Amino acid sequence: MAIDIGAAEVSYLEHRGVHRGIASWVLSTDHKRIGILYLTSLLSFFAVGVLIGILMRLELIAPGETLVSARVYNSMFTLHGMIMIFLFIIPGIPAAFGNFFLPILIGAKDVAFPRLNLLSWWVYVAGATLAVLSLFSGGGAPDTGWTFYAPYSLRTGTNVTLAVFAAFVLGFSSILTGINFVTTIHRLRAPGMSWFRLPLFVWSLYATAWVQVLATPILALTLMLVMLERIVGLGLFDAARGGDPLLYQHLFWIYSHPAVYIMILPAMGVVSEIIPTFSRQKIFGYKAIAFSSLAIAFVGYLVWGHHMYTSGMSDTARWVFSLLTFLVAVPSGIKVFNWVATLYKGAIDLAPPLLYTLSFIFLFMIGGFTGLISGALATNLHIHDTAFVVGHFHYVMFGGTGFMLFAALLYWFPKMFGRMVPARPMWLAWLLMFIGFNALYFPMLILGWMGMPRRYYDYLPRFQPLNVVSTAGSWVLALGLAVFFVTLWRARRHGEIAPANPWGGSTLEWQIASPPPVENFERIPVIERGPYEYGEIPPVE
Amino acid sequence: MGPVTSYSTAAVDSVLVFIVAVSMVFLLGLTIAMVVFVVRYGRRRHPRPEEVRQSIALEVTWTLIPTVLVLAMFFYGYAGFTLIRSPPADAMVINVLGRMWDWSFEYENGKQSDLLRVPVGEPVRLALHSADVLHSFFVPSFRIKEDVVPGQENFLWFKPEGLGTADVFCAEYCGTEHAFMMSTIEVMEEAAFEEWYATLDRLEDHPAYQVMDDVGCFFCHTVDGTIEGGPTFKGLFGKARRVVRDGEEVEVMVDRDYLRRSILDPAAEVAVDWDADMPEDAAEDLTAEQLEEVLDFLEIVR
Structure with missing residues (x-):
């Protein structure tokens, strides 16, 4: 059964609108162009974040001063965190791939509010500019860690006020995108695209968008209060003025824990697209996966206190948060079981997108299991604020979301740019990244258990051997990243011309031309089947 | 082991x-x-x-x-x-x-x-x-x-x-x-x-303790953290505190120089939230050597 979408028109890349040159991008309201804008900007910031990360690892290759002073190192981990979290991974998959593919996947011509969509990119750029400005003005780059814990953040002479304002502005970009996606999914589904015919990536974007809309305002408020504390000495968080440092931590994590799910849920959505396509198998447990996204988004609101087991909050609060934390592990487990079950009796093509996806599952499991160690009360008291936690969240955020962002790039690149990505260099990039990643972060888990605290510029000699392994791992990982992105960059111009459906996918984006026409569908399609029916699509050789 | x-x-x-x-x-x-x-x-x-x-x-x-x-x-x-x-x-x-x-x-x-x-x-x-x-x-x-x-x-x-x-x-x-x-x-x-x-190693055994007791420091300042007429000496050294200098509020580090200035000229830099009622002649009877001993003492009261 072919889906009637009318005749192809000119692709979004070649379309000549009212603007020319760069303006045809930065003033475009086309969700696809905005997706590319986001992709370009966030990958640029990713490169900066990686560079800072490599320098930090180099500093830690030996105890004592290797490269920079303690003061500079402290600013480096602050910047690395701010850039990677606020500028790369939170916008990440939703802003780049969500923008590009959400309307196509539900059979719409654009998002519900195209201009708001462009505005959210501009707000993102404004926030990013402020963040960069904060490095070079006032007292210099902030040195508080990305968490801005009071009262240190209130008394440091560095430019925390502007950096916090930058994060405040970035929050609005996130909220606008969230509102846009929720509305789009409710209002713009094509005829016949019922809720349970939505591709699972859309479900994950839907859950994520609600978290963005409901949680981000709390961050905005909290950051505004930090600014007021610094500027007028409000005294909410500073014990010296009768405030409570723990209040800041509660407010901060009420947003920042759900934010972790903003980061990981869309990545899980991409997994649920790639596995069916490359195993030519209907996804196992569609509803279980869809509802587990909602469950994660909901329970994710209630576990913020697990960042605070050692903070001095009541023992009752500690065990309640621990219990809830263990419950939130279950829906993630359900997803993994269903993904693996989808492979069963399929016709599996281990092409690069699937390879990266299966690596995601492996690395994410390690991230999840180390999360259990962090979530249990007794063990948390030991590993909290150590290198173990740093290793744990890099397994989740980089091994998880990062690898899935790469997988999404490999999967959708032919659709976005109309060119195929050569597979061999991507196997090499995978090998380097997989080895480098584990060499970089696994030693941190052991170091943390041995007792090395995080955010440490210097360490005792007994921690050195594993730090050397970790630093060497960062070089291998960086090499893998270089192979990956150079290959993509070359493929953009020199790759083979991509057909409309190179992977034999069954979702709507594969039924239109590569790259997609300006308005996606000449005629809005009528949907008569679920998203993962492969029986009718001939296999790709 | x-x-x-x-x-x-x-x-x-x-x-x-x-x-x-x-x-x-x-x-x-x-x-x-x-x-x-x-x-x-x-x-x-x-x-x-x-x-x-x-x-x-x-x-x-x-x-x-x-x-x-x-x-x-x-x-x-x-x-x-x-x-x-x-x-x-x-x-x-x-x-x-x-x-x-x-x-x-x-x-x-x-x-x-x-x-x-x-x-x-x-x-x-x-x-x-x-x-x-x-x-x-x-x-x-x-x-x-x-x-x-x-x-x-x-x-x-x-x-x-x-x-x-x-x-x-x-x-x-x-x-x-x-x-x-x-x-x-x-x-x-x-x-x-x-x-x-x-x-x-009792504070009372420190050579400066008797001197300060004679001068009368301990009428207003304690070494155990309780607050009498003036700020306590306990934990004072090495902290940053806000003071009023020439009518302006500034932050200073409590180090030897600051303490020496405060003893010799109590009204010059007064800690915020405290009145400037320490006697101007508080250090009159101290020799230079004793003053340094007092500073040594203040450094260890924590």
């Missing part, structure tokens, strides 16, 4: 072993399943996918089993935690002061130390205080940690098993020299500890 352990070490380690063991079963099982499926159902060997029926039974199974397992992990972690959070009533209480960037310890008899010396086998309860920002008292070999929060007293307790030393780190980022904020716990024989503990 490794570092000293506490009763809590084994309790925490057993929780780790349990979680890691269960996790390894799942990690290996699922990874092997992925590899086997990819090989067994590779497209070349298995070109036609076979329909697999959705299974409610399977969904329920892999929801319930993990739920039971994570609840077991929760309870196991909770049990260890309860132990760590229940100090015996007869534990020796030691006050810990964390500040940017060192630790100091004060015992029940007023003895002060930069090292945490404790007798072997005796329960010790630490009362954690911060002079400035957040810190965290972390003893890796005891597997315990608790934040040190300004304006709030948190606690930890431990019971060392065996003689030797254990590292103390600050685990909550606290500024430039966070990584250098370390100390050591030294576990001693009961007798050796008692001997050390009894030799009180």
Whole structure:
């Protein structure tokens, strides 16, 4: 059964609108162009974040001063965190791939509010500019860690006020995108695209968008209060003025824990697209996966206190948060079981997108299991604020979301740019990244258990051997990243011309031309089947 | 010989072993399943996918089993935690002061130390205080940690098993020299500890103490933290404080220079929230040498 979408028109890349040159991008309201804008900007910031990360690892290759002073190192981990979290991974998959593919996947011509969509990119750029400005003005780059814990953040002479304002502005970009996606999914589904015919990536974007809309305002408020504390000495968080440092931590994590799910849920959505396509198998447990996204988004609101087991909050609060934390592990487990079950009796093509996806599952499991160690009360008291936690969240955020962002790039690149990505260099990039990643972060888990605290510029000699392994791992990982992105960059111009459906996918984006026409569908399609029916699509050789 | 352990070490380690063991079963099982499926159902060997029926039974199974397992992990972690959070009533209480960037310890008899010396086998309860920002008292070999929060007293307790030393780190980022904020716990024989503990390096024995008592400093300033007419000397040295200088509020470090200025010319820089009512001639009777001794004294009152 072919889906009637009318005749192809000119692709979004070649379309000549009212603007020319760069303006045809930065003033475009086309969700696809905005997706590319986001992709370009966030990958640029990713490169900066990686560079800072490599320098930090180099500093830690030996105890004592290797490269920079303690003061500079402290600013480096602050910047690395701010850039990677606020500028790369939170916008990440939703802003780049969500923008590009959400309307196509539900059979719409654009998002519900195209201009708001462009505005959210501009707000993102404004926030990013402020963040960069904060490095070079006032007292210099902030040195508080990305968490801005009071009262240190209130008394440091560095430019925390502007950096916090930058994060405040970035929050609005996130909220606008969230509102846009929720509305789009409710209002713009094509005829016949019922809720349970939505591709699972859309479900994950839907859950994520609600978290963005409901949680981000709390961050905005909290950051505004930090600014007021610094500027007028409000005294909410500073014990010296009768405030409570723990209040800041509660407010901060009420947003920042759900934010972790903003980061990981869309990545899980991409997994649920790639596995069916490359195993030519209907996804196992569609509803279980869809509802587990909602469950994660909901329970994710209630576990913020697990960042605070050692903070001095009541023992009752500690065990309640621990219990809830263990419950939130279950829906993630359900997803993994269903993904693996989808492979069963399929016709599996281990092409690069699937390879990266299966690596995601492996690395994410390690991230999840180390999360259990962090979530249990007794063990948390030991590993909290150590290198173990740093290793744990890099397994989740980089091994998880990062690898899935790469997988999404490999999967959708032919659709976005109309060119195929050569597979061999991507196997090499995978090998380097997989080895480098584990060499970089696994030693941190052991170091943390041995007792090395995080955010440490210097360490005792007994921690050195594993730090050397970790630093060497960062070089291998960086090499893998270089192979990956150079290959993509070359493929953009020199790759083979991509057909409309190179992977034999069954979702709507594969039924239109590569790259997609300006308005996606000449005629809005009528949907008569679920998203993962492969029986009718001939296999790709 | 490794570092000293506490009763809590084994309790925490057993929780780790349990979680890691269960996790390894799942990690290996699922990874092997992925590899086997990819090989067994590779497209070349298995070109036609076979329909697999959705299974409610399977969904329920892999929801319930993990739920039971994570609840077991929760309870196991909770049990260890309860132990760590229940100090015996007869534990020796030691006050810990964390500040940017060192630790100091004060015992029940007023003895002060930069090292945490404790007798072997005796329960010790630490009362954690911060002079400035957040810190965290972390003893890796005891597997315990608790934040040190300004304006709030948190606690930890431990019971060392065996003689030797254990590292103390600050685990909550606290500024430039966070990584250098370390100390050591030294576990001693009961007798050796008692001997050390009894030799009180009392403030009253300091040469400056009598001088200051004669001058009358202690009418308004205390050395034990209580507030009389003026700020207490305890913990004053090395802190940043806001003062009014020439009608303007500025921040100064309390160092020897600042203290010398304040003694010689009390009204020049008055701490915010205090009236400028210290006598102008307070230091009149002090010789230059005595003044330096007083500064030495103020440096150690913490």
